[in-house]
Amino acid sequence: MNKLAKYISNMYYDKKFRGITLESIEQKLNEQMFPDKLIEQLLVEFRFIASESGERVFQKHLVNLHYQVPEPFKKEKKAEQMYEDFSDWIEEEVIKLENETGLPWEEQAEDLTNLNIKARKAQLVLRHRISEVVLELLN
Secondary structure: OOOHHHHHHHHHHHHHOOOOOOOHHHHHHHHOOOOOOHHHHHHHHHHHHHHHHHHHHHHHHHHHHOOOOHHHHHOOHHHHHHHOOOOHHHHHHHHHHHHHEEEEEEHHOOOOOOOOOHHHHHHHHHHHHHHHHHHHHOO
C-alpha cells in the first residue's frame, strides 16, 4: 500500500473507531444500567485485551462482534458465574429482550444450545447489550 493510501486508510479508521474507548464503553454500560460489579468485570477483560493486542485491535474486535459473545465470556463456567452473580439483572434483561424482539429467549439463543440455561441466558444478554453499546458508539 502506498503512503497516501495508508494515510487515507488510517484517517478513515481513526474517524470510524474514535468513539470506541474504554471510557466511552464504561459510560454507555452505566447508561444501560449494567450492575457496577459487572461493569468492573467487563472493563478488566477489555483492558486486558487492549493491553495485549493494542487499542486498534481491541476496537476492531468489538466492532466485529456483531451479536457474538466477547471472547472472555464464551466459556460456560465464566458465563454461568456471571449469571450467579447477576441473576436478577440478567433475568430482567432476558424479559426486556423478549419484549424488544418478540421472540422467546430460547429462540434468540438457539446457537448457544450446547450450554446450560444459566450460561445461555448470561451470554444472550451480554452479546446483545454489548453489541448495542458498540453500535451506539459508532453512530
